[in-house]
Amino acid sequence: MVLGGALCLASLPAGRALPTGAAGAAGRRVLRHGSPERAGLLPAALRRLVADAETFLGPSPKHPWYAGAVLLAGRGGTVALHEPIGMAVRYTAYDEKTDTGVELPPDRQLPMTRDTVFDLASVSKLFTSLLAVQQIERGTLELEGRVAAYLPDFARAGKQDVTVRQLLTHTSGFRPWIPLYDAPTHEQKLELIWNEAPLNPPGTAYRYSDLNMISLQLVLEQVTGRALDVLLREEVTGPLGLDRTRYNPPASWKPHIAATEDARRPWSGLDRGLVWGEVHDENAFGLGGVAGHAGVFSCAWDLAVLGRTLLNGGAYGRARILERESVELMFTDFNTAFPGDEHGLGFELYQHWYMGAMATPRTAGHTGFTGTCLVLDPTTDTFLVLLGNSVHPVRTWRSGSAPRVAAGDNLARAVPVRPARGRTAWFSGMASATTATLALPTLDASRGGARLCCAVWWDTEPRSDELVLEASADGGATWQPVPFTTTRPGEGPQRHPDGVVTGFSGRAWHRIEAAFPAARQLTVRWRYTTDSRYVGRGAYVGAQRVEAGREVLFDEARPADAARIEAKGWTATAD
Numbered sequence: 001m002v003l004g005g006a007l008c009l010a011s012l013p014a015g016r017a018l019p020t021g022a023a024g025a026a027g028r029r030v031l032r033h034g035s036p037e038r039a040g041l042l043p044a045a046l047r048r049l050v051a052d053a054e055t056f057l058g059p060s061p062k063h064p065w066y067a068g069a070v071l072l073a074g075r076g077g078t079v080a081l082h083e084p085i086g087m088a089v090r091y092t093a094y095d096e097k098t099d100t101g102v103e104l105p106p107d108r109q110l111p112m113t114r115d116t117v118f119d120l121a122s123v124s125k126l127f128t129s130l131l132a133v134q135q136i137e138r139g140t141l142e143l144e145g146r147v148a149a150y151l152p153d154f155a156r157a158g159k160q161d162v163t164v165r166q167l168l169t170h171t172s173g174f175r176p177w178i179p180l181y182d183a184p185t186h187e188q189k190l191e192l193i194w195n196e197a198p199l200n201p202p203g204t205a206y207r208y209s210d211l212n213m214i215s216l217q218l219v220l221e222q223v224t225g226r227a228l229d230v231l232l233r234e235e236v237t238g239p240l241g242l243d244r245t246r247y248n249p250p251a252s253w254k255p256h257i258a259a260t261e262d263a264r265r266p267w268s269g270l271d272r273g274l275v276w277g278e279v280h281d282e283n284a285f286g287l288g289g290v291a292g293h294a295g296v297f298s299c300a301w302d303l304a305v306l307g308r309t310l311l312n313g314g315a316y317g318r319a320r321i322l323e324r325e326s327v328e329l330m331f332t333d334f335n336t337a338f339p340g341d342e343h344g345l346g347f348e349l350y351q352h353w354y355m356g357a358m359a360t361p362r363t364a365g366h367t368g369f370t371g372t373c374l375v376l377d378p379t380t381d382t383f384l385v386l387l388g389n390s391v392h393p394v395r396t397w398r399s400g401s402a403p404r405v406a407a408g409d410n411l412a413r414a415v416p417v418r419p420a421r422g423r424t425a426w427f428s429g430m431a432s433a434t435t436a437t438l439a440l441p442t443l444d445a446s447r448g449g450a451r452l453c454c455a456v457w458w459d460t461e462p463r464s465d466e467l468v469l470e471a472s473a474d475g476g477a478t479w480q481p482v483p484f485t486t487t488r489p490g491e492g493p494q495r496h497p498d499g500v501v502t503g504f505s506g507r508a509w510h511r512i513e514a515a516f517p518a519a520r521q522l523t524v525r526w527r528y529t530t531d532s533r534y535v536g537r538g539a540y541v542g543a544q545r546v547e548a549g550r551e552v553l554f555d556e557a558r559p560a561d562a563a564r565i566e567a568k569g570w571t572a573t574a575d
Contacts, residue, residue, distance in 0.1 A: 129346020173198025356408025436569025
């Protein structure tokens with residue numbers, strides 16, 4: 001990927017479009033609040049996004065998932081949703097004997113506002129990664145360079161071959177974390193890192209680790225001669241005008257910051273009491289609040305500007321912080337050897353467990369332990385920020401990522417899918433743990449040569465959720481899969497001998513063709529099946545037509561034929 005530290009674009013995977021905003025001055029569009037319609041989003045889905053988020057203010061399943069949150073969603077240059085819910089500061093302590101929060105008097109509780117500032121936790125890693133990609137772009141850092149070339153002490157304990165890329169993609173072999181905060185001095189903390197041995201040989205496994213970004217911080221400070229917080233201010237937040245994003249916020253910000261945890265042993269590594277206005281992460285706190293893995297504070301609007309900058313290809317308004325080719329590195333999967341752990345430089349890719357139905361092979365994002373996340377989908381030019389204080393008053397109250405998934409599902413649903421032909425198409429819905437069927441009326445195909453032609457659009461959780469074409473010759477008593485071919489405009493046909501499509505179709509309509517054996521009572525149906533975990537955007541079917549030679553056995557364009565379709569779980573929609 002690099003030659004002497006400079007980007008070598010010829011080695012990028014072929015056929016991948018760079019992330020772009022739509023038009024505007026060289027793709028430098030800036031954000032403005034506007035209506036869902038202006039953003040090209042469906043208002044009802046955004047209303048559901050807020051309603052679903054509010055349910056997690058209650059038992060989820062026993063305790064609230066968060067005390068409050070700020071939700072922001074948009075498309076292109078329009079922020080169509082920017083909604084605070086719940087409380088930024090609700091509790092003064094946690095009572096472990098009763099497993100309850102000690103609430104502040106109502107007049108001392110602070111509600112969330114649009115501008116509430118959050119401890120981003122591991123979303124901070126995106127800023128560190130961006131700063132590293134800047135240095136790669138400028139030639140001061142080599143993507144495939146050995147970390148020990150910049151930090152000689154890093155070579156200890158078998159780490160001599162770890163590369164900068166492996167830090168950025170969490171393939172260095174480091175364990176998830178070590179308690180650096182137990183070491184009393186900064187020098188002793190560094191010694192712990194120098195002497196830490198990888199659990200796996202570098203490059204042989206994916207293992208998410210805070211130590212990767214702490215090490216990258218040390219590299220950046222070495223090659224630039226500037227502290228990480230100075231780099232952040234001079235290279236990112238200053239140029240982009242992110243006035244509410246920084247390490248170590250001043251005391252004057254405290255009334256505008258969401259509180260985190262009543263940090264006490266044994267659930268915390270340190271006894272600190274209610275953490276409010278200081279970094280929550282113990283290692284970041286031990287490093288003085290400035291760390292590569294955690295410590296950045298920000299608000300929803302500033303994160304949206306960062307996301308818009310990357311979707312623009314590295315520019316925002318008159319500022320450019322990265323070249324478009326550099327942004328591509330952050331959206332390109334370097335972990336093809338580790339399916340399920342797709343990763344660009346800093347960004348996670350294609351992760352349904354928190355992106356929900358926004359997840360595509362190009363969707364990039366990150367989460368933070370305090371309840372934060374940022375998700376960017378270049379295929380639809382959409383962005384989602386969910387900032388919650390889910391460790392307030394204690395980290396043990398929340399589990400999983402259900403609010404993030406629900407928000408991602410709803411924003412994905414808000415992006416309309418226009419019918420391939422006609423006014424409506426059949427939509428499978430986005431329910432989990434379900435089977436939906438769409439059956440044509442029984443046809444007399446006894447003369448043989450019957451063929452189906454239609455349009456299909458699908459986006460499902462890969463391998464887990466499927467759209468299957470089936471046929472029955474005995475009135476629906478038994479069903480058999482039907483092989484078919486799919487053709488996307490501008491591409492050659494793809495065969496599906498098992499009669500199944502799953503995963504990502506490119507958010508585009510495909511022409512479907514399938515042949516059936518002769519049968520006097522032929523029934524054809526689409527079956528959409530999902531598991532109990534996550535879903536994609538679903539499936540759409542339209543313009544169905546069955547011919548046998550010159551005879552038209554069924555044509556959905558004819559109202560009488562369309563009325564005979566039997567839909568169970570599917571709905572006709574114009575989106």
